Amino acid sequence: MSVSNEQELSAEASGSGTYHHGNLRETLLELARKHLEDSGPDKLSLRALAREAGVSQTAPYRHFADKQGLLAALAAQGYLELTRLTLAAQKAGMETAERLFTAGLAYIRFASDHPALYKLMFGPVIGQPMQFPELKRAGELSFQVILDIVRDGVREGTFDSNSPEELIAMTCWSTVHGISSLSIDGMFGCVDTNIPDTTLIEGTLRLSLQGLLART
Amino acid sequence: MSVSNEQELSAEASGSGTYHHGNLRETLLELARKHLEDSGPDKLSLRALAREAGVSQTAPYRHFADKQGLLAALAAQGYLELTRLTLAAQKAGMETAERLFTAGLAYIRFASDHPALYKLMFGPVIGQPMQFPELKRAGELSFQVILDIVRDGVREGTFDSNSPEELIAMTCWSTVHGISSLSIDGMFGCVDTNIPDTTLIEGTLRLSLQGLLART
């Protein structure tokens, strides 16, 4: 950490003769990320990754305690990305309710774009998320995005203020997480209706959030 | 299928001398189910199950195409159980909104009681759920429970009827699924508040469903 690593990136497995890869950790994460979306975490093999990185089969263990460690790092990366996207979706000048909706859509889109990663973030693979401090921290950050919006909404009176802010925030999160999961699993496509998929998703989000608004 | 199988259940791995187990499929499912909640689907091994059932290590392959097949069967079982519980929760004489809430609570309780199974039902392990007809069918059944309640509610005018029934039903499902998932992952415990866990969950459910009610 905190070292300048400028030694020939993308050396690939050819005979550069460098004993040290110089960038293994990140390379492994990138490769893992690619394969994750294709084959799921089960099929993901540290050995295969090492092979692909042109490195011995146990080298990865210098960077990750074990397979779970690698997966946890991937998940943490996912949370950070999710946070960035939901923040970016909120443009200046939006009303609070619209901010919430837009951030929610960004959240759902992230899940749809990286289904395996998203499932990893919540999935059974990461048994005890709280065991990995980096992961825990990243997760909290992404919750903070929602909480901030809710606080603004409650202060303004846009949202129903009979409930504690944390409860409202959890409700938002549940909603968005629920939609994301079902969407990933293709459940929206299963319902027998002629409403297009994305419309159904947006409608579900809107209908859910509507319960949070203050009654006039 | 459709055979009388009364030949000494619970023969255990002792020397009963019967070449044919007579009940292998169900025995494997039971054992798998037990281990699933302890160690997760990754650690679950067909060989270990076979050993425990007192049978050779490849015998399971006579009943399941592969490990995924076994897991899919488990998941299907889960859906059926979930359907039964959500139906049972609705007592006669309940108002529609209360039926929805009660069924939702039963759903969430099922998830909390069998976290690993629940995660399996939606998790990354079952890559393409729709690849297993039995699983697909079971899933549809459990959605039907929600849809039925929603239809009653719309007909009575209890629910907002500006939205199609399917959309409302999907919203319910998303809500309940979202809460269940987050609850399993202990996310309700993470929020910094002095509200007890179960109260927070019930509150979230109530707040979410409230958005579906018709505005007076």
Add this chain to the structure above:
DNA sequence: AGCTAATGTTTTCCCTGTAAACATTGGGAG
């Protein structure tokens, strides 16, 4: 009694995760 499909068994192969012990390197202290 005898055939056939269903069910179990043995054997085998290759892959994976992971622990030890060893090799190589770059960078800082003297």
Add this chain to the structure above:
DNA sequence: CTCCCAATGTTTACAGGGAAAACATTAGCT
């Protein structure tokens, strides 16, 4: 400049697991 150490990779080795193939046993119908 030299020497040593900590970080990083390598080799080797072991204990499993999933799955295919060929073989054995049984139940039940004819």
